[in-house]
Amino acid sequence: MKYVIGIDLGTTNSALAYAEIKPGADRFDTPDVRLMEIPQLVNPGEAREGPLLPSALYIPGVSDFPAGSLGLPWDPEPEFVTGRLAQKRGVENAGRLVTSAKSWLSHSGVDRTAPILPWNAPEGVRKLSPVDASAEYLKHLRQAWDAKMPDSPFTEQKVLVTVPASFDAVARELTLEAAKHAGYGDVALLEEPQAAFYAWIERHQDWRGRVKLGDLILVVDIGGGTTDFTLIAVTEHAGELALDRMAVGDHILLGGDNMDLALARMVADQLAEKGTRIDTLQLHALWQNCRVAKEKLLAPGAKSKEQPVTILGKGTGLVGGTIKAAVTRDDVDRVLGEGFFPRVASSDLPQRQRRFGLQEIGLPYAADAAVTKHLAQFLRQPASSAEHERVRRGASGLAAPTHVLFNGGVLYARLIRDRLIEVLNAWLGEEGFSPVQPLAGEDLMHAVSRGAAYYGMALQGAGVRIRGGVPRTYYVGIESSMPAVPGIAAPLKALTVAPFGMEEGTAVSIPGREFGLIVGQPAEFRFFSSTVRKNDTPGALIEDLGDDLQELSPIEVNLTSEDGTGTVPVSFETVVTETGVLQLWCVARDGRRWKLEFNVRERLAQ
């Protein structure tokens, strides 16, 4: 093992950073973290390197590309196209394009191992599962590495793949499975906001002088497709400053793409008022142009108040068919400032997703676009007893960060950073606290992969580690023993099996409950998690499930035993592995153990 490789498997873009492990290096030396340029097809027959690999996959059909034009340095005829070309061609033919595979990976409403993507593919197009699509991006990165670093095979290096902090145990397990499909060897997971914070530490070796004991750092990560919040507390262990991850938010499918699309829709509406209608392809072109216009208007020192956006005419008549419009600075301020980052009170929470009897299956996009409301909800998560007063809170219970670290491409825009700080400071002011200090992040697009590589070095003994543990409480559902009533399911209770903050490399036995499992038959349990209920101890029984618990994929165990049939009384044991994976075991009285597996298929059948 010569290198540590950090992979940011993003919703819209992926990146790879690496650092060399130098034997005998001073542990206080700064690891030299570098980014790898990723070769990918940018046009048919043209492979070029880029700092990011767009997380887009295109399933080529017979009439899509000229023969022999999809070759990569490591594969003359790949089955799928990943990266920039996939993204480009996908605009013209969306039915064969897979995007946001990562959001599907965390969506428990579908079978994530079944070939379901592209979601709207026409009949006859080959489909992939969210796990397989993610594996394709990971495979591309592995092959790119092997092509560029032939002396250090990828599988012999230490690899870290980042996941959103809001990923539940199932989504994490599936991410590892994707890595396995992609031919990865030694791989561990790391939460993205933590990785972003590691990147900050990597850039500021004097970080111990920049934060102090009792400080609370809010990490705001807004990427192309998702928004993620995390709180990290500066604590003390054995006389040294240490970092503890205290809370993570829910998975919010809301990001920069939504903002650019909102601008494009606004322009399209303005055009429609003047009698010009545009079609889907033109809306796509407008979407891209609005993003460029937004970036120009929000660039530091930008003086122009208006940026023209044009949609060129279709067909060979280019000038004649050109549609003209403009995006003004006021438009951007209004759409972003009022739509996505409104000034709201800290008690103003996002609208709950309404539950319809029949819901259209698809990605569960956030119902409320206001990021600031989601932030308020996150900071209002109830305190956990494990906090030990390390989270500074106002009189109303609002967690009050002292610092804020931004990550993700959306936060390049000063307007958005300033607005978030303004809103946060208003909330803190009401609670009687001084304003937050922004921690200067640098490379917002690559911080996660860089931080992952740095963390890999920390695992080797160089650098500081953030202690986190399981960011949720996990439960197993138990049906109450009650007389059956037609049409009404027996009330469900939830048994706590993994407490919030359970640390990596520990195990806990669940007391007071035994189940009789029949040998030779699969037994299935319903499985729940909560980011809000933080004080349930292992073995605690929740009578009323309410809205705080989210159901995950069921888990099942199939007992095979040499001594024939019968019923085996078992109890639960929970293990969190060193790589942060949650495992549930059934343990018989004589010490025999069976692992419970996530059953992502069953959920659909119910």
Add this chain to the structure above:
Amino acid sequence: MGRIWLATRGFFSILFRGVLPDDALAQLGLIRRATPKPQKAAAAPTPARLSDGALQILSILQRDSRLVDFIMEDIAGYSDDQVGAAVRGLHEQARESLSRYVKLEPVIDGVEGTFTKPVVSDPAAVKFIGNVPAGKPSGGLLRHKGWRAGKIDLPPLNPKQDAGIIAPAEIEIE
């Protein structure tokens, strides 16, 4: 609009053939000097390959910026406003892709309007205009810095593909 046409035409003629066409010369009031015949190097690619490269550049510029659509369109009837709106984005794209594949640099890296003594004496690289003396002039005012393709970095051509296709026809299925 005659100027845009002339400039674009001149640009491509110089880029691909190294000379301006006769009608462009006439319109500019210039006279062609005797230029050396292009040399046929033994190991050089065949002439057909050379024109493949030219077609490839055309198809790249069409793909990335729709330049061919623009040049081939009759724009006489459109207002400057309409043309301007279309050209702004096209210009940006064309410039981006041209600079990606061809590294353009000035022949003489000086300030236009200042006295300059050219180092090279190749008439294809440096052209004297105005009151040119009978002998070889030592220098003069730099009027145009000239363009030189420093490094050409075109993707390899697909041998199975018809290089004559500048842009494919598009058929949309509703």
